[in-house]
Amino acid sequence: MKRKVIIKSNLTDISNFAKMIPTRLAHFENGSSAPIPKEYAVNKLAKLIHPEILHLTVKDIVPRGESAKSFILVSSDDTPLAPFIAGQYLTVKLSIGDSCVTRPYSLASTPNDARNGFYNITVKRTSEGFVSDYILDNLKIGDKIDAYPPEGTFTYEPIRDAETIVGVAGGSGITPFLSIAGSIADGTTDAKMILLYGAKNEEEILFRDELDTLSKNENISVVYVLSDSKKKGYEHGFIGAELISKYAPEKYSLFICGPKAMYEFVGKEVEKLGLRHKFVRFELFPSGSDADKIKGFPKDMANLKFNITVKKDGKETVIPCISNESILVAFERAGIDAPARCRSGVCGFCRSKLISGKVYIPEDTDGRRIADIKFGYIHPCSTYPLSDLKVKIN
Ligand code: FES
Known part of the structure; x- marks a missing residue:
């Protein structure tokens, strides 16, 4: 069966379209005959923002208790540091003996610090930390290291997330929260944060001074949770559904970063909270052995x-x-x-x-x-x- 197709069109459209052809041809005629540039300004900028590799120098090392150190890294070649979103990680590349290894470390510094020329990664000694131990024992001020630019999805997304982040941190898992809290304090991130930080005892709390300063900001509060000791002004035990519910507002996004053992415990507790999937974020744990x-x-x-x-x-x-x-x-x-x-x-x-x-x-x-x-x-x-x-x- 034959069908008639009727195309309705506006005569003005057709006449405008007819005028476009000579105009475009005139543009071609009058165009520059210079060769096409090998690199466009926009590509140069993209390479600056997303370089393939970063060449960094250790500018300072700050001890953090018995088992951790912060490494302050600056650009080795005067190129600006790649920008990042608070909560992302930096992957360092090292040659140790005959091995070529990489390890991701969350940035403890803020995106504003990167604009001011430095990153901070904090490394803690662990029982299986071959690379972390090497860094702690060998990296000195002035040493040069390569790293892949920051990335990761442990970041606050205003469209997806609730206004308040409830952070659950354990051990050196505090580092991405420092970055997020710092960016809330300096106005880069528009959110509120209630941070529950678990440690065995007071001595094991990393960045205590920085966290106490950050908690003076009206949008940030920090609750310390000690598992091995009872003390006034601290919560006692492990961070689970009960403690999270005690401090969380009605609506919140839950961010979790810490050691493997904490993930196993908190993972089960999260189910009791009945949160929608999009409001729960675990910083992923590097796999590799066992x-x-x-x-x-x-x-x-x-x-x-x-x-x-x-x-x-x-x-x-x-x-x-x-x-x-x-x-x-x-x-x-x-x-x-x-x-x-x-x-x-x-x-x-x-x-x-x-x-x-x-x-x-x-x-x-x-x-x-x-x-x-x-x-x-x-x-x-x-x-x-x-x-x-x-x-x-x-
Ligand atoms: S290093 Fe990211 S998927 Fe393997």
Whole structure:
């Protein structure tokens, strides 16, 4: 059956359109004959804001109690520091012995501090902290280090989040909250914050002076929670649903950052609060070892040794690996300079092609896109070998 299609049009539109053609042709005629520039100003600016790598110098080191230090980092080559949003992290790149390693550290300084020329990362000694221990024991004032520019999603989003952030911090997990609270105090972030900071005892509280100063701001309050001692003016115990409800207003976004043990406890408590998913944010924990402790890891596959054939820059290298450790850790042990930033499966910076072999990818840290899953890409930082593998690093 034939159908008539009637297009309604305004005669003025047609005549305007007809006039556009000679006008455009005239523009071409009168245009500059200079060659197209190799680089546009907007691209130069984009590279300044998002450089591929930052060259930094340690300007100062501030001890934080027995087990932590703050490293004040400035640009080594007078280029301005890359800007960031309060709550993001910086990934440092180091060569330790024969290994090339990366580690993300939350920035404790504010975006305004970066505009004034410095970043602050704070490193705490932990029982499994190979890189943190190296930094604490070896990095000196004047040393130079490279880092990937700041990134991360542990940030306040005014459109998505409630007006008040309830922060739950443990140990060195206080650092992103310092940055967020600092940016509230200087007016960069328009929000309120109630911070619950858990530590074993008073001596373990990092940045005590800074937090006490910040809590004088009408939009920031800090509650210290001691697990191992009872003291007037402090809460006692662990931060759970009851304590959060005691201090939280009716509407709030919950931000959580701390050690693994705290995540396991608070994770269960959060369910009791009945908050919508979008109001809960966990800062992700870098993964890499002890895969056999992850729920869902095949029981009979712990501590098995395999080989990985690694394709990079047209060369093939065979390296050893172990099923408990991520493929990224195997790359690093073998001295392969593999890209990585978040180390928790999310940013996609380590994305590589799995050519052959069997792997285990924990569901919780599988941040791959659907197309990547379909076409056999993996994030080596959160992927564990279950057989000999062949992997191509992009
Ligand atoms: S380093 Fe971010 S996904 Fe692997």
